[in-house]
Amino acid sequence: MLDPVSRVRRFNRAVTSAVGALDTSFLGRGRPLGAARVLNAIGHGRADVAEIRDYLGLDSGLMSRLLRSLEDEGLVETTAHADDARRRVARLTRTGRREFAAYEALSNTQAEDFLAQHSQREALLAAMDLIASALTRERVTLEEMDPRSGQARYCLGEYYAELGRRFKQGFDVSLSRDPDAKDMRRPRGTFIVAMSDALPIGCVGLKGTDYGYAEIKRLWVAPAARGLRLGRRLMEAAEDAARELGITLLRLDTNSALPEAGQLYRTTGWREIPRFNDDPYPDLFFEKGI
Amino acid sequence: MLDPVSRVRRFNRAVTSAVGALDTSFLGRGRPLGAARVLNAIGHGRADVAEIRDYLGLDSGLMSRLLRSLEDEGLVETTAHADDARRRVARLTRTGRREFAAYEALSNTQAEDFLAQHSQREALLAAMDLIASALTRERVTLEEMDPRSGQARYCLGEYYAELGRRFKQGFDVSLSRDPDAKDMRRPRGTFIVAMSDALPIGCVGLKGTDYGYAEIKRLWVAPAARGLRLGRRLMEAAEDAARELGITLLRLDTNSALPEAGQLYRTTGWREIPRFNDDPYPDLFFEKGI
DNA sequence: CCAGATATCTGACTAAAGTCAGACATCATG
DNA sequence: CATGATGTCTGACTTTAGTCAGATATCTGG
Numbered sequence: 001m002l003d004p005v006s007r008v009r010r011f012n013r014a015v016t017s018a019v020g021a022l023d024t025s026f027l028g029r030g031r032p033l034g035a036a037r038v039l040n041a042i043g044h045g046r047a048d049v050a051e052i053r054d055y056l057g058l059d060s061g062l063m064s065r066l067l068r069s070l071e072d073e074g075l076v077e078t079t080a081h082a083d084d085a086r087r088r089v090a091r092l093t094r095t096g097r098r099e100f101a102a103y104e105a106l107s108n109t110q111a112e113d114f115l116a117q118h119s120q121r122e123a124l125l126a127a128m129d130l131i132a133s134a135l136t137r138e139r140v141t142l143e144e145m146d147p148r149s150g151q152a153r154y155c156l157g158e159y160y161a162e163l164g165r166r167f168k169q170g171f172d173v174s175l176s177r178d179p180d181a182k183d184m185r186r187p188r189g190t191f192i193v194a195m196s197d198a199l200p201i202g203c204v205g206l207k208g209t210d211y212g213y214a215e216i217k218r219l220w221v222a223p224a225a226r227g228l229r230l231g232r233r234l235m236e237a238a239e240d241a242a243r244e245l246g247i248t249l250l251r252l253d254t255n256s257a258l259p260e261a262g263q264l265y266r267t268t269g270w271r272e273i274p275r276f277n278d279d280p281y282p283d284l285f286f287e288k289g290i
Numbered sequence: 291m292l293d294p295v296s297r298v299r300r301f302n303r304a305v306t307s308a309v310g311a312l313d314t315s316f317l318g319r320g321r322p323l324g325a326a327r328v329l330n331a332i333g334h335g336r337a338d339v340a341e342i343r344d345y346l347g348l349d350s351g352l353m354s355r356l357l358r359s360l361e362d363e364g365l366v367e368t369t370a371h372a373d374d375a376r377r378r379v380a381r382l383t384r385t386g387r388r389e390f391a392a393y394e395a396l397s398n399t400q401a402e403d404f405l406a407q408h409s410q411r412e413a414l415l416a417a418m419d420l421i422a423s424a425l426t427r428e429r430v431t432l433e434e435m436d437p438r439s440g441q442a443r444y445c446l447g448e449y450y451a452e453l454g455r456r457f458k459q460g461f462d463v464s465l466s467r468d469p470d471a472k473d474m475r476r477p478r479g480t481f482i483v484a485m486s487d488a489l490p491i492g493c494v495g496l497k498g499t500d501y502g503y504a505e506i507k508r509l510w511v512a513p514a515a516r517g518l519r520l521g522r523r524l525m526e527a528a529e530d531a532a533r534e535l536g537i538t539l540l541r542l543d544t545n546s547a548l549p550e551a552g553q554l555y556r557t558t559g560w561r562e563i564p565r566f567n568d569d570p571y572p573d574l575f576f577e578k579g580i
Numbered sequence: 581c582c583a584g585a586t587a588t589c590t591g592a593c594t595a596a597a598g599t600c601a602g603a604c605a606t607c608a609t610g
Numbered sequence: 611c612a613t614g615a616t617g618t619c620t621g622a623c624t625t626t627a628g629t630c631a632g633a634t635a636t637c638t639g640g
Contacts, residue, residue, distance in 0.1 A: 004415055008401035010489055011418035014425040015305050032596060050617065062598060064619050086606045086617045111298035118424050120517030125294055127417035128301035134408050135304040197300055227410030322626060340587070352628060354589050376587040376636045586637070592630090599624075607616070 029102060034058070036103065038066045039075060042090050043100030049078070049088040075099050129224035133196055137228045140196045142237045147184045147191040147205060155193060155203035159220035166257050167281065177279045179207045179217050189214055190241045194221070194230055201225040204234040206241055213249040213287075214242055219261065231264050239290050249289055253282030319392060324348070326393065328356045329365060332380050333390030339368070339378040365389050419514035423486055427518045430486045432527045437474045437481040437495060445483060445493035449510035456547050457571065467569045469497045469507050479504055480531045484511075484520055491515040494524040496531055503539040503577075504532055509551065521554050529580050539579055543572030 029036065041052045053063040067090060070076040075096035081087035092100055118124055133140075145152055163171035184191040188208030193200050202225060205217040216238055221230045242250060251273070254261050262284055266272075270286040277285075319326065331342045343353040357380060360366040365386035371377035382390055408414055423430075435442055453461035474481040478498030483490050492515060495507040506528055511520045532540060541563070544551050552574055556562075560576040567575075 004405055004411070005398050005401045006489075007415050007419055007422075008404055009397055010486075011422045012397075012401070014422035034597070053617095059598060059600090060618065061600080061620075068619090080606095081617095084607070084617085088618070107299055107302075108295050111295045111302070114298055115294055118427075118517065119519075120420075120424075121294070123420060123517070124424055125297050127420040129297055130410075130413060130417040131421065132297075132301045132304035134410075134414055135308040137408075197303060199296070199300055227408065227413070229409075324627070349628060349630090350588065351590075351630080358589090370636095371587095374587085374637065378588070582640090584638090586635100588634085588636100590631105590633075594629075595627085597624100597626080600622090601620105603620080604618085605616100606618100607614105609613085609615100610611105 028106065029099070034062070035066050035069055038063070039070055039092075039096065039100060040103055042076060042092055043097070043103070047089045047091060048081070049090055052090070070096070126224065129222075133201060133222070133225040133228060136196050137230075140194050140201065140225075140228070140230065140233075142192050142194050142233065144186075144190050144192050144241070147179075147181045149193075151193050151195070151200040152191055152203060155200050155220055156218060158222065159203070159218055162220070163255075163281075167255065168257070171281065176281055177277065179205060179215075183207045183209070184217070187245060189245070190238070191218075192234060192237050192241070194225070194234060196225065202230050202234055204238045206238045206245075206247075208245075208247075213251050214245075214247045216250055216252040219252075226260075231261075232268065235264070235268060239288075243290055247290070249287065251276060251285070251287050253277060253279060254284045254286070255282050256284055318396065319389070324352070325356050325359055328353070329360055329382075329386065329390060330393055332366060332382055333387070333393070337379045337381060338371070339380055342380070360386070416514065419512075423491060423512070423515040423518060426486050427515075427520075430484050430491065430515075430518070430520065430523075432482050432484050432523065434476075434480050434482050434531070437469075437471045439483075441483050441485070441490040442481055442493060445490050445510055446508060448512065449493070449508055452510070453545075453571075457545065458547070461571065466571050467567065469495060469505075473497045473499070474507070477535060479535070480528070481508075482524060482527050482531070484515070484524060486515065492520050492524055494528045496528045496535075496537075498535075498537075503541050504535075504537045506540055506542040509542075516550075521551070522558065525554070525558060529578075533580055537580070539577065541566060541575070541577050543567060543569060544574045544576070545572050546574055 031039070037056055038052060038058075041055060046052045046055060049063065049067065052058075053060060056063075058066070067076065067078060067088075071078065073095075074093060076090050077093055078088045078090045081089050115121060115124075147153075147156070160171060160173050183189050184205045184207050189206040191205045192203065194202035200222075202221040204219045207215045207217050209215060216235070219231060219234060221234070239250065252265070252270070253276075254265070256262065265286045268288075270288045273285050273287045275282075275285050321329070327346055328342060328348075331345060336342045336345060339353065339357065342348075343350060346353075348356070357366060357368060357378075361368065363385075364383060366380050367383055368378045368380045371379050405411060405414075437443075437446070450461060450463050473479050474495045474497050479496040481495045482493065484492035490512075492511040494509045497505045497507050499505060506525070509521060509524060511524070529540065542555070542560070543566075544555070546552065555576045558578075560578045563575050563577045565572075565575050
């Protein structure tokens with residue numbers, strides 16, 4: 001009765017019957033589910049008709065009819081794609097935006113109600129994050145972005161906070177050699193953020209130097225996303241980017257208070273080398289030729 | 291982007307799209323969802339047609355037709371209810387049991403696959419338990435049962451294990467005044483287990499004595515079910531049972547290492563009294579007239 | 581035994597989702 | 611510029627789920 005399989009199946013049952021309720025945000029506005037889903041996909045920024053169809057898994061005939069019904073309601077306009085007149089691009093009209101906002105408000109209210117009904121809020125949210133990350137693991141995308149972007153800054157903030165918790169002496173970023181943003185932008189380097197359904201859940205920086213090697217910096221994975229081998233994926237992406245930039249040697253520093261990081265490096269072809277900088281925080285140094 | 295509402299909505303999206311996959315256990319055997327759900331409900335021991343209809347939320351006409359289609363397939367037989375010939379009772383034929391077993395195997399395999407795909411197994415399972423408990427909170431049923439039953443013994447085992455973790459000196463049940471099972475059975479007392487979807491998630495004992503009062507013992511709530519006010523519900527049920535048994539005074543002992551328990555008692559009409567027994571573990575004693 | 585309530589069943593219907601083949605315009609490529 | 615591929619649209623269709631009214635048999639309480 002308490003074996004792991006039963007527990008998973010209990011979760012499935014609980015969620016399956018709750019999903020009707022979880023998903024009522026798509027109802028209650030007098031529109032069939034299909035049309036509501038298309039409207040919301042467009043509202044969330046998906047414009048290309050083929051992309052929406054793919055995202056929602058719809059047949060082209062069905063998609064066409066759903067779009068037509070939204071057009072008839074005056075919620076959506078479609079135009080030909082600028083580069084390819086076969087493709088159509090959909091966007092919301094003013095009325096459509098209002099309707100979309102109403103759906104958003106319903107969704108938000110419903111989520112708030114759910115939270116309001118439960119104490120143990122933080123535990124519940126953490127559990128939801130963990131499961132959402134596990135379920136969407138395959139759909140985690142790695143995106144290069146400016147290290148000054150909102151998503152990147154969020155990741156870095158979480159990274160610093162975690163170092164503060166895990167280093168005995170705490171962590172003060174101003175004492176560390178904080179990389180210049182321009183060293184983590186092409187063509188010197190790059191910054192990669194792992195996005196799960198619009199939520200940043202991990203990052204890594206590739207920092208260019210003038211010394212014949214580049215450095216890996218700021219590798220971080222959100223607690224809820226650990227165990228999904230995301231660290232490995234991020235490192236591979238950083239190495240790929242380094243190769244594209246013509247870099248042949250990588251270095252990094254880390255701290256023995258982060259054993260899972262050391263473990264990752266050791267099992268992916270990095271070898272320990274002597275200290276190569278005077279940053280006060282790291283006590284382990286690695287190098288890898290690529 | 292990281293406010294609680296967004297996190298809940300992200301979970302909903304992740305789960306909604308995964309539930310299609312989670313629920314494929316009901317597909318893949320060439321039967322529409324409705325018929326598969328009825329078959330599985332019967333397989334899981336629901337026999338009364340009205341009960342199945344209620345459980346699955348089906349219209350009586352639809353239910354009738356689904357049953358008929360299962361009968362046509364030779365999977366189900368229906369007979370009149372022994373006490374009330376208007377009601378029908380369904381049960382699986384031999385073929386039906388085989389088909390049900392195939393669904394069970396599919397569900398198990400799918401749950402196993404899910405687990406196999408993810409490391410962080412224990413964390414994931416704990417998160418799933420937490421969410422399942424939160425979602426099914428309204429459907430938690432309190433059932434009186436023999437304290438020697440499997441479910442009761444499971445709860446007690448978990449309870450002792452938790453005391454062992456939380457008491458500095460550990461916990462050895464043989465040193466404590468372990469209540470006699472017959473003192474926690476009617477008419478002396480009772481034992482109540484909270485069941486969530488066939489999983490025991492909490493308990494409380496009402497132990498009769500010969501001294502003009504009864505004692506509350508073994509109040510326990512599974513970690514994944516905390517914060518749902520289940521402790522309160524269990525205590526209310528125990529008090530109701532006590533009133534039915536003509537008991538007018540309740541006592542209990544507890545330990546200050548369990549602050550949430552003390553808090554519960556204090557806010558529900560219990561008042562602290564001096565030690566009334568020589569059990570080595572408790573250091574707090576309460577009384578309540580009902 | 582009667583009246584009203586209850587459980588199931590049947591027929592007639594609708595809505596929604598989805599499938600499939602073919603039409604049409606447009607694109608990429610040799 | 612001919613050819614095959616691509617993206618969208620339309621018409622004709624099926625399956626599934628669900629609703630509703632009424633028929634039938636049975637039960638319960640007076």
